[in-house]
Amino acid sequence: MATERFTIYLVPEHVEGHPATVQETAVRAEEVTATGETGSSGYPRYAGGGLVADIDAATPAVEALLVDGSELDYGLRAVILP
Secondary structure (H helix, E strand, C coil): CCCCEEEEEEEEHHHCCCCCCHHHHCCEEEEEEEEEEECCCCCEEEEECCEEEEEECCCCEEEEEEECCEECCCCEEEEECC
């Protein structure tokens, strides 16, 4: 059974390896819920708070992401905590 919801954190890449937590360094965090659709990447689609993401729930990893209808800005990465 697929996970029904995740929180996606958008984190600046320059803080990777920084001792602060993902939650402390995130510029945005949104909860996304399963839509019941499959995205173009072949993974289940999740949406919420202006984010639309295809997520591999087994890893969990964001395989595709739109932020307010646009691709993720350079210098940011999408993180889902276990």
